Amino acid sequence: MADASPILLWFRRDLRLADHPALAAAAETGRPIVPVFIHDQAVEGHGAAARWRLGRGVAAFAAALEDKGSTLVLRRGEALQTLRGLVRETGAGAVWWTRLYDSDARKRDEAVKAGLKDDGLDARSFAGHLLFEPWTVETRTGGFYKVYTPMWKAVRGRDPGTAAAAPSRLSRPESFPESDALDDWRMAAPMNRGAAVVAPHLVVGEAAARDRLDTFIDDKIADYDEARDIPAIDGTSGLSENLALGEIGPRTCWEAGWRALDAGAAGAETFLKELVWREFAYHLVHHTPRLTTGNWREEWDAFPWNEDETRPEVLAWKQGRTGMEFVDAAMREMHVTGRMHNRGRMIVASYLTKHLMTHWRIGLRWFEEHLIDWDPASNAMGWQWSAGSGPDATPYFRVFNPETQVDKFDRDGEYRRRWIAEGQGSPPRTALDYFEAIPRCWGLGPGDGYPDPVVSAKDGRRRALDAYSDRDF
């Protein structure tokens, strides 16, 4: 007789109903589905902004499941024990989930799979977080790609499969097990007063992510090639926030990008390429887990980066008060919106690791604390790319000059005016919001003077290049 026991569907960073292979497969069986989200602090701990954003995403997903006649069961605790408890409570014969690729998640998932299999359960993982899983893309000699462009060429013409539609209804078990109350998890607590400032900038949930993609394709993709590099222009998709939590599937984005390319949209190929940068980051993290914790090029362990986080110039960087306007504008954008334009990310990362000779790990952790689109793979790759210690990285001797970057990417000063209040007669709301978002104990206000540079662009560059030429690797 066919197995009619419930399937526990363990949701993690895949908070969606469409383009979800594990959910589609479960719905196909006709068996009752028990959707579960476990707040597993060991893996889903995150920084303040990502944790808060996760809470908002879980709430939106729970509401979407209610619309389908189902219920998201929330539990907190160590994953394997929690799932075993839920199996006992529901009589489930299967536990299915979408694969993740960073090392913390993989270690947890491997232990979960082994434990559940020992219990005689159908423990199964599915693709869905990526277009192409890391072991399916190989160089001609059989390794993984360490350089982006050949990887792009290898996958450009590949078919990642079709994104499935959301199931129309989900079969319910006779009763759902008890669920924690999301409010009891206090996901917003570490955000303090920042939450009220960042909240209007969030775009939460699957339906909103889908609208965001459609708006991007209809209104922005044609100009994406050029607009994407100008931080004052809202010219990118903004989808990183949703992709990070799986509120939209990468195949849905890929298909939309291809349709736009086929229809002749000029920027569509660049958009597809950016999606593959995300893949590249995950392939790297899968094959070399140290990407998130240590120098990918291990010879960089000998480089004299400073790891003292208490230095005043590091505090100035965190606060957006280095006296370098482009750097400060970008850091403040992150305080207010939980995001930072990609150009800004490259500039502040270069400035911290080169002008301030500070270890990229300090920046990586600060981003992890403040980004609502925090992603373990893209964040680590971005930092190591900027620092020069990663694969296919910008060479260390290419030091972004924050002053000349202004001429290229913010010539009329709109971006800097949007975020830096000091010196403006009537600063815009965005610039004032920065003072509402930051910790009160910093004691900063819009009436303060704008700081002198903690290091001049020229001196910082020279210091970095001297250290680089003194290295013995």
Ligand SMILES: Cc1cc2nc3c(=O)[nH]c(=O)nc-3n(C[C@H](O)[C@H](O)[C@H](O)COP(=O)(O)OP(=O)(O)OC[C@H]3O[C@@H](n4cnc5c(N)ncnc54)[C@H](O)[C@@H]3O)c2cc1C
């Ligand atoms: C130091 C540093 C840290 C970063 N940290 C993160 C992070 O924590 N989370 C994150 O999602 N991205 C990170 N990035 C990559 C990039 O800045 C963002 O993905 C991008 O700004 C998101 O905006 P968007 O969604 O509008 O992108 P779009 O320009 O619309 O691009 C579409 C999608 O492609 C992917 N993508 C675009 N650029 C990159 C890139 N350089 N690397 C990897 N994927 C990319 C993203 O998923 C993005 O949503 C980082 C980059 C740097 C230099």
